[in-house]
Structure formats: C-alpha cells, structure tokens
Amino acid sequence: MQICSWISTKMAEDQSHYVELSGNPIRFEPISRQTNVFYDEVKRQVFAVRSGGAFGVVVKGTDEKTSTTFRMEDKGPVISIKFSADLRILAVQRSQRTVEFINFHSGSADTTEYSQTCKGKTTKINGFNWISGNEIIFITDHGLELYQVTAEKKTLRSLKTISIGINWFTFMNDSSLLLVSSSTLGNVLTPIHFKTGNVTKLPKFEVDLPVIPKPPKLCLLERDVTIAILYSVIYVVVLRHQPRGPSNQGAEIVLYQVQRESPAKKTDVLRLDMSGRFAVNVVDNLVVVHHQASKTSMVFDIGLAPSETDNNCNYHHPVLAPLPIKPVKLKVAGIPTQTGLEMREVGVDLYSPNWVVFQPNIVIDAKLGCLWHISLRLDALVPMIPDKCRLIDFLLLRRESKKVILYVLQTALVPGQHCNLATIAKIFNKLNEVYRTYLAERHAHHAEEASSPKSSQSAARVSSGTRVVIDQSDMYTHVLTPVAERKDSSHKFLVAVLVEYIRSLNQYQIPVQHFLYELVINTLVHHNCFYQLHQFLQYHVLSDSKPIACLLLSLESCYPPAYQLALDMLKRLTTANEEIIEVLLSKNQILAALRFLRSVGGAESASSRKFLEAALNAEDDMLFYTVFKFFEQRNLRMRGNPMFAPGEHCEKFVHKFEQKFGYESFVPVQ
Structure with a gap:
C-alpha cells in the first residue's frame, strides 16, 4: 500500500502538467554587454566569458569536476570555446580562420597559447568539436579537417581532410x-x-x-x-x-x-x-x-x-x-538586510524567447542565467491516459516507471472501480511478455558466462531492452497481497485475477512461484470455498509442488480431504518419496509407508531406525514384529545377513524384539 499512497500524493499535487524543469538549475552569470555565454554539448558545460576572458571565465558543469574558473588574454570576441574530454586543453575560436589552444595543468591555465589555421585561403571555420581526448575536428565551409593535438609539444598534426561544401552542421x-x-x-x-x-x-x-x-x-x-x-x-x-x-x-x-x-x-x-x-x-x-x-x-x-x-x-x-511545463520558481537576491541579502522567489517565464534547447534534455535561458534538465512526470500522466492497456504499453517503455506501473496495477483491482477481467488479462500478457524476454536474456547470459567466463563481460547487465520488468515477486508484494488484505475486496474477483495471472505466466512458459498458488489456496480456504479448491487441484489449475502439498497438509484440520489431496500430489511429483514416507509415518500409517517404500524400490536406502521407532511408539506388538521382520529380510537380501549394521544404530530395537518375542524369533544367521 505504500506505493499506492506515494503515487496518490504525487498525483494530488498537480494533474495539469506532465513535463517539468529540474528543481535545482545550474546557475551561471547571465548574458550581458560584458559577458558572453556558450554551451558545449559534448562536455555539457556552460562558459560565462567576461570581457573576452580578461575578467575571467566561469565554467559550470554537471559536477565540481567539470566546473572551474580561469582568466585568459582578451584577443577579441569569442565565437566558440570548448574543453577537451580530459579538461587538459581548451580550444577557443575568435576568428573565422583560426582556433587557439591553451593547456591546463591542475586546473590552471598555461600562459603560452598555440593555434591552428584552417587550410585554404578563402576557407572559413563554421565550428569545431573535440571527438576524443586529443583529436579535434574543424568544420569549415569547404569540408572537414581532423587534427591530433599534442599538448606537450603545443602542436597539431593533420590526420585527415574531407572536401565537401558545408552550409551548417550539428554534432552528437x-x-x-x-x-x-x-x-x-x-x-x-x-x-x-x-x-x-x-x-x-x-x-x-x-x-x-x-x-x-x-x-x-x-x-x-x-x-x-x-x-x-x-x-x-x-x-x-x-x-x-x-x-x-x-x-x-x-x-x-x-x-x-x-x-x-x-x-x-x-x-x-x-x-x-x-x-x-x-x-x-x-x-x-x-x-x-x-x-x-x-x-x-x-x-x-x-x-x-x-x-x-x-x-x-x-x-x-x-x-x-x-x-x-510545470511552473517553476527561482531564488534571487532581494532586499539587503543586516545578515546579508534576503532571498526571494520569482516565477520563471516559461517558453521564453530567450530559451535555447540542446540535446538530449537541456533548456538554457542565457538572459536569466539558468540551465535546466527537462524530465517527465509519469505519476501525473496516469489519469490522462484512460486506456489502461495503452498506459501500460507506454509505462513499460519508460526507465523509472516501476512504481507507477505497480500503482496502476493496484488501482486496476480496486473494488468498485476495477477493470474487467478481459482488460486485466491483456495487461498481464503485456507484463509477462517483457518478463519472459528478460528471463531468456538472463538465461543466455548465464550460459555464456558458464561456457567462457574469461571472455564474458563481468559488468554485462541483463536487460529486457528498454522495458521495465515486473516479476512475480513484484506482483505478489505490491499488487496482489495488498488487494487481498482489503476488507472490501471480493474474494471471487481476487481468485479470478490470480488464476488469470497464473494462466498468463503459463502462456509465456514462465514457471509459477509457489507463493502465488499459496495465495489462491489461502483465499479459498479463508472463505470456505473448498469445493472450488478441490476442482482447482483436480484440474491442475494449481500445479503440483512440494510447498503446495505441505500447505494442503496443514489444512487437514479445517478440510480433512486436504490430506489425501496432498498425498496424491506428492505421489504425482515422483521426486517426493521421502516426503510421502514422512507424511505416512506422521499419521501412523506405518504399513502403508512400507508398502509405498517397496513399490518405489527404496527399501535398501531407507532408514530402518525411523520405521522401527514409529512402530515401537505405536504400542502395537504385531506391527512392531512386522516392521522388524521387513528390515531383517531387507538386510538378508542386501548383505546375506539378517543383522543390522552398526551404523544403523538399531541395537535398542533388537533388544526390544528379543524381550517381546524371544531369541528364537530372529532369523537365523547363515
């Protein structure tokens, strides 16, 4: 229910906006007569250049590592300015033919600059971009010029030139x-x-x-x-x-x-x-x-x-x-006070003519001195898409949508306003299609790791493409259990939903976790729907498993046929022989346990001590005699000797047998 409450609170805040600006914009000195502002899409840095750099250049990045301040000589208006990937070289374009370079050491600028002029007397540089640590591309009106910059020698070496007439360019x-x-x-x-x-x-x-x-x-x-x-x-x-x-x-x-x-x-x-x-x-x-x-x-x-x-x-x-876009306010300096400037909030002019957008999600207002990141409010758009199937399709493709999807699923099952079963079935199929793809990718990844652990990327992340995975645990914890715990829930509807989810899992060949079956059984038992439970087991709506059989055994006191249903289920599993014997012994059906043991050929490995203990506790001398003789014959077949091996620790039972029936009742040792 926590997810439901969290989303409901978020939705109640505002349902008239689904796009918003980041709450803490990157602030920089606004553009003015003295200050020019530039943005580098590669390093995602804003440069505020005062008086050509003579009064300082303030660089604001996404973190402290990409933020710095420095001064440079004013050699005229700056057209473009960008750092290399490692922040060791600054490239500055002040003319249409030349780009200048400044080396940086520990964040400090070198006093000596070096430069590179484009090729051709009439060629003009439209712009430039760093494309690796020390490689830079000049985009001119006549083509492309690729250079390698050697910071230590303060030189550039031409790597490649491509001739092509260029009007403009864009770079990603x-x-x-x-x-x-x-x-x-x-x-x-x-x-x-x-x-x-x-x-x-x-x-x-x-x-x-x-x-x-x-x-x-x-x-x-x-x-x-x-x-x-x-x-x-x-x-x-x-x-x-x-x-x-x-x-x-x-x-x-x-x-x-x-x-x-x-x-x-x-x-x-x-x-x-x-x-x-x-x-x-x-x-x-x-x-x-x-x-x-x-x-x-x-x-x-x-x-x-x-x-x-x-x-x-x-x-x-x-x-x-x-x-x-959701309205946003900005803190600005207000009236001076004794303790300093009083901060006040002012509304931001959204969609301002001063806005410039950059990819993928950047909005800059150079006049205001702010850089925002655009984001989507998934919680706000939930009520805006009434078609639940289309809404799920949309949310499955979003990166951070898991909580919102679980909220949508939970509200789809709310009593009084729930979706019909046909819609719920379609939603489950959409979820499990993604879930199945994820499981297949994970299986392939593990198989690859097992076959070639050295060549496999240890950091490789299993994904379902771009889609969010809602697994059985998510459904059980955040959707089905909260609905089951509601007092106003219809148990018939809940069981129908659970069966529909199990059907969808089976359709996509996803093994059903036992806790889903347990929820079905507990819901039916809680509402005394034993006939329906019997049908579900009889027609294998609930698949056989040891945990389910154990749950059925625990229900015997309120539903006696559950014992036989559990026993039949364990027999069908063919891998639960020990469990069946334990169940029979616990019910004092010792001879039935022996018959079952003989039918599955498990007498040789069976614990004779366990059977003899149960027979002795039954206080039935004939039963004890029969069990003792059964294991004497087993020992004779296995070892040619009716006596029990020392490791079986059956001395107590041998002594009891002699007390009750006399020494002559033992099978003679050959």
Missing part, C-alpha cells in the same frame, strides 16, 4: 556522429561517423521540402535539424514547416533513421497540428516538442503503435494533449 557526441548540410537548398545531409583516428562518411540523403523557393535558396536551416537516439537507434530529426494557406495542417517532425550502408530512410512522422516556433528535446526515448505560441509541450512515442502507416512510414499523434 553520444553517437560520435556529425551531420553536415550541403547543396543550395541545404537539404542534402551527410552523416559522418568518428572513431579514434578514423572518419567514415556515411551515405548522404535528401530531406523532403514542403516547397522549393524560386530562385533556390537555403531553406533547411540548422535550427530545424538535430540528431537523437531513440530506443538505441540514431535518427535525424527534421522540423518541417508547412506553407501558409487554407490547406495547412500544421508543422510536423520527420524522423530519418541513420544507416551505415545505405542512405538514411524516412521511418516516422510526428504530426504537431500546430504552426509557429518549436523546440525539440528527447527525454526517456520520447520526443518532447515545445510550442512557443501556445506555451505548451507535447510528447511523442515512436515505441507505441502508430496512428497510421503509409509506404513503410509510421505516423504518430501526441500521446497526450499538449500541456504547459
């Missing part, structure tokens, strides 16, 4: 992919992949344009294109504005899947049904689109079934209706 470090725009219209895009020392040009492709201007001019702009990773696949994301007119259905986002051997192919279209200025983030494999005019955001999930499909292209509508 997570995939080591650079995308460059060529042609007059700008719609010919070439993906370029980097690997230490190597540059691989992937096949170029052409982006469809809604209208081609006359005369032709650059119409696919950098601001409308980005690279994203969705469900481990790289896509080029293109915002496509529709021409104005009565037939305008609004803008759309087109996804092109990047491929190594062939041109990127158009796979998905996200229909925005709006026009104006948009910005795109990627959060948890979702495309989050912000619309400035309406001040709302919408969410698309290409992992869900599309609205329609045409020519191998999937068309998607927003998962939810567009809603604004």
